[in-house]
Amino acid sequence: MNRRAWLLAPVIALVSLGLGxxxxxxxxxxxxxxxxxxxxxxxxxxxxxxxxxxSPVVAWFADVGGDFGQVDGARSRSALHAEVSLEAEHYPQIxxxxxxxxxxxxxxxxxxxxxxxxxxxxMALADVKEGENWYSLAGQEDWRGSISAIALVAVAxxxxxxxxVAAVAFHGGxxxxxxxxxxxQWTRFDPWKMGSVNRYAxxxxxxxxxxxxxxxxxxxxxxxxxxxxxxxxxxxxxxIAAVALSLLFLPWIGLDRIWQSQLDAQFEVTRDRFxxxxxxxxHQREMDSEIQRYAARLASSLPSAPENRIFLLHDSTGHNYxxxxxxxxxLPRNIYNFGRELLSGMRPGDHVLVLGxxxxxxxxxxxxxxxDGERAWRAQLVDRHRHGRVYRLDERVKPAPxxxxx
Amino acid sequence: xxxxxxxxxxxxxxxxxxxxxxxxxxxxxxxxxxxxLVVLVLLAVxxxxxxxxxxxxxxxxxxxxxxxxxxxxxxxxxxxxxxPGRSAGWHLLWLIPLTWFLFERGTVLAGELALRPLxxxxxxxxxxxxxxxxxxxxxxTPFVSPADWLQAAPGEPVYTLGNWRAAEYPPGVPxxxxxxxxxxxxxxxxxxxLPWFLLPxxxxxxLWGHLRNRSAAPWLAALAxxxxxxxxxxGIHAALAGYADLWLAVAFCLGAMxxxxxxxxxxxxxxxxxxxxxxxxxxxxxxxxxxxxxLLVAAVILVAxxxxxxxATATIIVAACLVAGLIAGMWPGLWVQxxxxxxxxLPGTLPTLRIEPSPLLPYLWESLFVQANWHLLWLLVLGSLGLGxxxxxxxxxxxxxxxxxxxxxxxxxxxxxxxHYFNQAVNGVTFNRAIxxxxxxxxxxxxxxxxxxxxxxxxxxxxxx
Numbered sequence: 028m029n030r031r032a033w034l035l036a037p038v039i040a041l042v043s044l045g046l047g048x049x050x051x052x053x054x055x056x057x058x059x060x061x062x063x064x065x066x067x068x069x070x071x072x073x074x075x076x077x078x079x080x081x082s083p084v085v086a087w088f089a090d091v092g093g094d095f096g097q098v099d100g101a102r103s104r105s106a107l108h109a110e111v112s113l114e115a116e117h118y119p120q121i122x123x124x125x126x127x128x129x130x131x132x133x134x135x136x137x138x139x140x141x142x143x144x145x146x147x148x149x150m151a152l153a154d155v156k157e158g159e160n161w162y163s164l165a166g167q168e169d170w171r172g173s174i175s176a177i178a179l180v181a182v183a184x185x186x187x188x189x190x191x192v193a194a195v196a197f198h199g200g201x202x203x204x205x206x207x208x209x210x211x212q213w214t215r216f217d218p219w220k221m222g223s224v225n226r227y228a229x230x231x232x233x234x235x236x237x238x239x240x241x242x243x244x245x246x247x248x249x250x251x252x253x254x255x256x257x258x259x260x261x262x263x264x265x266x267i268a269a270v271a272l273s274l275l276f277l278p279w280i281g282l283d284r285i286w287q288s289q290l291d292a293q294f295e296v297t298r299d300r301f302x303x304x305x306x307x308x309x310h311q312r313e314m315d316s317e318i319q320r321y322a323a324r325l326a327s328s329l330p331s332a333p334e335n336r337i338f339l340l341h342d343s344t345g346h347n348y349x350x351x352x353x354x355x356x357x358l359p360r361n362i363y364n365f366g367r368e369l370l371s372g373m374r375p376g377d378h379v380l381v382l383g384x385x386x387x388x389x390x391x392x393x394x395x396x397x398x399d400g401e402r403a404w405r406a407q408l409v410d411r412h413r414h415g416r417v418y419r420l421d422e423r424v425k426p427a428p429x430x431x432x433x
Numbered sequence: 434x435x436x437x438x439x440x441x442x443x444x445x446x447x448x449x450x451x452x453x454x455x456x457x458x459x460x461x462x463x464x465x466x467x468x469x470l471v472v473l474v475l476l477a478v479x480x481x482x483x484x485x486x487x488x489x490x491x492x493x494x495x496x497x498x499x500x501x502x503x504x505x506x507x508x509x510x511x512x513x514x515x516x517p518g519r520s521a522g523w524h525l526l527w528l529i530p531l532t533w534f535l536f537e538r539g540t541v542l543a544g545e546l547a548l549r550p551l552x553x554x555x556x557x558x559x560x561x562x563x564x565x566x567x568x569x570x571x572x573x574t575p576f577v578s579p580a581d582w583l584q585a586a587p588g589e590p591v592y593t594l595g596n597w598r599a600a601e602y603p604p605g606v607p608x609x610x611x612x613x614x615x616x617x618x619x620x621x622x623x624x625x626x627l628p629w630f631l632l633p634x635x636x637x638x639x640l641w642g643h644l645r646n647r648s649a650a651p652w653l654a655a656l657a658x659x660x661x662x663x664x665x666x667x668g669i670h671a672a673l674a675g676y677a678d679l680w681l682a683v684a685f686c687l688g689a690m691x692x693x694x695x696x697x698x699x700x701x702x703x704x705x706x707x708x709x710x711x712x713x714x715x716x717x718x719x720x721x722x723x724x725x726x727x728l729l730v731a732a733v734i735l736v737a738x739x740x741x742x743x744x745a746t747a748t749i750i751v752a753a754c755l756v757a758g759l760i761a762g763m764w765p766g767l768w769v770q771x772x773x774x775x776x777x778x779l780p781g782t783l784p785t786l787r788i789e790p791s792p793l794l795p796y797l798w799e800s801l802f803v804q805a806n807w808h809l810l811w812l813l814v815l816g817s818l819g820l821g822x823x824x825x826x827x828x829x830x831x832x833x834x835x836x837x838x839x840x841x842x843x844x845x846x847x848x849x850x851x852x853h854y855f856n857q858a859v860n861g862v863t864f865n866r867a868i869x870x871x872x873x874x875x876x877x878x879x880x881x882x883x884x885x886x887x888x889x890x891x892x893x894x895x896x897x898x
Contacts, residue, residue: 224554226666226800229665229804240802265887268887271816272883276659278809283808286663286805287537301549306622309549346558351557352557359569363579365597372583
C-alpha cells in the first residue's frame with residue numbers, strides 16, 4: 028500500500044495543481060471590473076508608433092479640469108494623439124508600451140467620445156514606467172460609448188519631458204488578456220529604491236491580482252482538491268504530508284522564480300552602474316554625487332574635531348534626504364541637523380552650514396551679521412557655494428532688521 | 434580576518450561548551466555568538482580605557498578560539514565532528530536543486546552587496562554613522578539625544594544623529610560594523626557589510642542542524658533552508674545591508690531554537706546559549722528588549738513546566754483578547770472615550786505608548802498574504818499548525834518555539850494594533866520589518882510541526898551535519 032501510495036503521490040500532486048489552475052482560470056473574470064461585460068471578449072486593438080501624431084496639448088487641456096491649469100508651459104507641450112474607432116465597453120483595459128520616458132514624468136491618457144467630440148476626458152496613469160504598463164479603463168466614469176481619439180501627455184516640471192510611444196493596445200476582458208496583464212505586471216522590473224527594505228509588493232501599477240495572492244489561491248485550491256482525494260484514497264500520513272507540501276512549495280517555487288528574475292535584472296543594473304569601479308568611482312555614480320563633492324569641498328572649511336560643533340540648517344521638516352546625506356558625508360564632523368533657524372544654544376566658535384536657501388536666514392556681509400530675524404550673530408563667511416554657505420559664529424548680538432541674504 | 438575570526442571563535446567556544454552538538458549548529462549559532470563576542474570585546478576594551486583598535490580584539494578572539502578549540506579537543510578527542518557517512522543516492526534529488534538555488538541566489542545577493550555603496554536609508558542615517566565616528570576617533574564617542582547635545586558643556590565630545598531617537602538605539606550593529614571597519618582599515622568599503630550576507634546563511638545552518646536534531650529527514654531540513662533563504666524581504670536586507678532588523682530576527686530565532694534543544698535534551702547549557710541570544714536581541718534594537726524578555730519568560734516556562742491545561746488556557750485567553758482587540762480596532766471610535774488617549778509609560782529611554790485601538794487587520798492581511806515579502810510562508814505556518822493540531826491537539830503548546838512565536842506575534846500585534854505605532858503600519862515603513870523579526874522562527878515552527886508526519890528512526894541517517 029505504501030509503495031503504491033508513494034508512486035501515486037506525484038500523479039495526485041500534478042492532477043491537484045492542474046485542477047487548481049483550471050479553477051483559477053474559470054474564476055479569473057471575477058478579479059477584473061468590466062471583464063464580464065457583454066462584448067468584452069474581443070481581440071486586442073493595437074496602435075503602433077506610426078499611428079500617433081503630435082497635437083497641441085492645450086487642445087486637450089481646455090476641456091479637462093484638475094491640475095492642468097497649473098502646468099507651466101502648457102502651450103509649448105505636445106500630445107501624442109491617434110484616431111481610433113472603438114466601443115469603450117468592449118475594451119476595459121489598455122496596455123501602453125512607452126520608451127524614453129523622463130524620470131518623474133506624470134503621464135495622462137486623454138480620449139474623446141464620438142458622442143461628445145468637443146469634450147475630452149482624462150485619466151492619470153499612476154506609476155508609469157518605461158516598458159509595458161497596463162491600466163483598467165472600465166472603472167472610469169467617462170469611458171463609455173464610441174471612442175474616436177486618444178492622446179497621451181507627459182508632464183514634468185517646466186520643460187516638456189520625453190515621451191515616446193512604441194505601441195498601445197486596447198484589450199477586452201478575456202481571460203487571456205487578464206493573464207497577459209497579470210504576468211506583465213508581476214514580471215515588470217522595478218529597480219531597488221532606498222525604501223525597498225520596507226516591502227516587496229511583487230507587482231507594480233494598476234494591479235488586478237498580486238502574485239502572492241494568485242499563487243496562494245492556486246496552492247489552496249489544489250490542497251482542497253487533494254485533501255478530498257486523500258480522504259477517498261485513504262492515503263498514509265507521510266504521503267498526505269508530502270503531497271500537501273509539494274502543493275505548497277511548487278507554487279512557492281513559481282513565485283520564487285519571478286523574484287529571481289527581478290534579482291537578476293537588478294544585479295544587471297547594479298553591475299552596469301558600479302561594476303569594475305573603485306569605491307571613489309562608485310561614489311561618483313551615486314544619486315547624491317553632487318552632495319558628496321560639496322561635502323569633500325567643505326572638508327577644508329569645517330573642522331573635524333569632535334569639540335567643534337556644526338549646525339546644519341535647511342528649509343525642510345522631517346527626514347530630508349539632502350540634509351541627512353550631507354550630514355553623513357561630513358562625518359566624523361559633529362553636526363546638529365535639525366531645524367531652519369539659529370538656536371539659543373549656539374556658542375561662539377560654532378559653525379553654521381546653511382544648505383540651500385533658508386527663508387528668514389540672511390547674512391549682511393557689510394556688517395558681518397548672520398540673522399534669522401529672531402537671533403543674530405556676528406559671523407564670518409567661511410565658504411560660499413551654490414549649494415550653501417558656511418559661517419563661523421563670533422559673537423551674539425541683537426538682531427538687525429532686514430538682514431540680507433548671504 | 435575580521436569576518437572569519439569572530440565566527441571561528443564563536444563556533445569553537447560553542448564546540449567547547451556543547452561538544453556533542455552538530456557542526457551545523459556550532460557554525461550557525463556560532464556566527465551570532467562570535468558577533469556578540471565582538472560587541473562585548475569592543476565594549477570591554479573601551480571600558481578599560483584602551484580605545485578601540487583591531488589588534489586587542491583580534492588577540493582576544495584568537496585566544497578564545499584557541500582555548501575553546503583545545504577544550505573541545507580535550508573533551509572529545511577531536512575538534513571536528515565526524516563527517517557525514519555515505520547516504521542514499523536519491524538525496525541528490527534535493528541536494529542538486531538546493532545547491533543550485535544557493536549558488537544562484539547567493540551569487541546575486543553577494544554581488545549586489547559587494548558592488549553597491551551603502552544605500553538603504555536607515556543604514557546611513559541611524560547605524561553606520563556611529564561606527565564611522567568611532568572608527569575615526571578610535572574610541573566609542575558617546576551619542577546623545579539632540580536635546581542633550583545642545584546642553585552639553587563646551588568641549589565635551591558628544592554626538593547626535595539626524596534621526597531624533599537614533600542616538601539611543603542599542604550599540605550592537607554599529608559595533609559589528611566598527612569591527613569590520615577596523616579590520617578593513619577603512620570606514621568606506623562595501624565588503625565591510627559582508628556580515629549581513631552571512632547572517633541568513635548562518636541561520637540556515639542552524640535551522641538545518643536543529644531540525645535534524647528533531648529527527649527531520651535531510652530533504653525536509655533542506656526544504657526548510659530553502660523556505661528561509663528564498664524569502665524576498667530577508668534577501669533584500671542581506672543585499673541592501675546596514676539595517677538591524679535581520680540581526681534581531683536571527684538572534685530571536687536562534688534563542689528559540691536553543692530553548693527547543695534545552696527542552697528536548699534537558700541539557701541546561703542550551704539555556705545559557707538562549708540567554709546569550711536574548712542578550713544579542715537587546716543589543717540590536719529597542720524592540721529587542723521585548724524579544725529578549727520573551728525568550729527569558731519562555732525559559733521560565735521551561736523551568737516551571739506548567740500543565741498543558743494551564744498553557745492552553747493562557748494561550749486561548751491571550752489569543753482571544755488579541756483577536757477581539759483587532760476586530761474592535763476596526764471601529765476605533767466606539768472604544769476611545771474623550772480626546773485624551775491613555776498613555777502607557779515605559780522605563781528609561783523607552784518610548785511612551787499612546788493606547789489607540791486601530792484598524793490593523795487590513796494592513797496585516799496585506800503584509801502577510803497580499804504582498805510578496807514572504808512568498809507563501811504564512812500559508813505554510815497556518816497549514817502546518819493545522820496539521821499539528823490534527824496530529825497532537827493541544828499538546829502542540831508544549832513546543833516552546835511555538836509559544837515564543839505566539840508571544841512575539843502578540844507583541845507586534847499589540848504595538849501596531851493598539852498604540853500610536855499603527856501609523857507605521859499605515860505608512861508601510863516599519864511594519865514589514867517588524868514582521869521580519871518573526872520570519873525565521875516561523876519557518877522553524879512550521880517545519881517542526883511537520884516533522885512528526887514524516888517521522889523516521891534517528892539511526893537511519895549517519896550524517897553528523
